[in-house]
Amino acid sequence: MTTAQPVIGVLALQGGVAEHLAALERGGARPRPVRRPEELAGVHGLVLPGGESTTMSRLLETFELFEPVAERLSEGMPAYGSCAGMVLLGNRVLDNEAPDGSPAVRTLDALDVAVRRNAFGRQVDSFETEVDVEGVDGGPVHAVFIRAPWVEKTGSGVRVLATVDTPDPHVAGERASAGTIVAVRQGPVLATAFHPELVTTDERVHRYFVQTVRAA
């Protein structure tokens, strides 16, 4: 059973760890960095931050966290991935070949989605926009996208929480369409292509995850 203030870990191998710890604290959780398997054992839920998914997936193996995290996820641990974290939580990555032809990112398979890495066009690395997120009340969320992925296919158990319209091919690349999927949920696992942890005046997405952990 989870307490009113659940303990939520942030995978602390690389990427935007401090920002997620702070946002979780503001959102009503007791946040903890997770670098070792023992630290994972004590958390009710886990955030996988943005960063570089190829690096993070390698470090998960180096720090002997890949199997423990995958096991907790398969047992139903709530998780939230932003950006690179979304890539890691999916079960299929598009544009995922290392130079030697092997998959660059090893995924944790907690979400039945195909995620395209660096999906928004190459001319523009990052952009910001307002996004309505299902389950997050009080108006749209200011969403910061940094070399962001998007979700290109969803399995039947996956709920789409947010989309963006990306008609500008310089921003979006030629594959973009109206209704590009940028936030999803499957059971207690959430993912956003954007970085709510960077908007320090709004912790509604983290609060939504804290509530998900509390309900699990």
Ligand SMILES: NC(=O)CC[C@H](N)C(=O)O
């Ligand atoms: N801001 C980010 O997390 C970028 C994600 C990065 N492009 C990746 O695929 O890993």
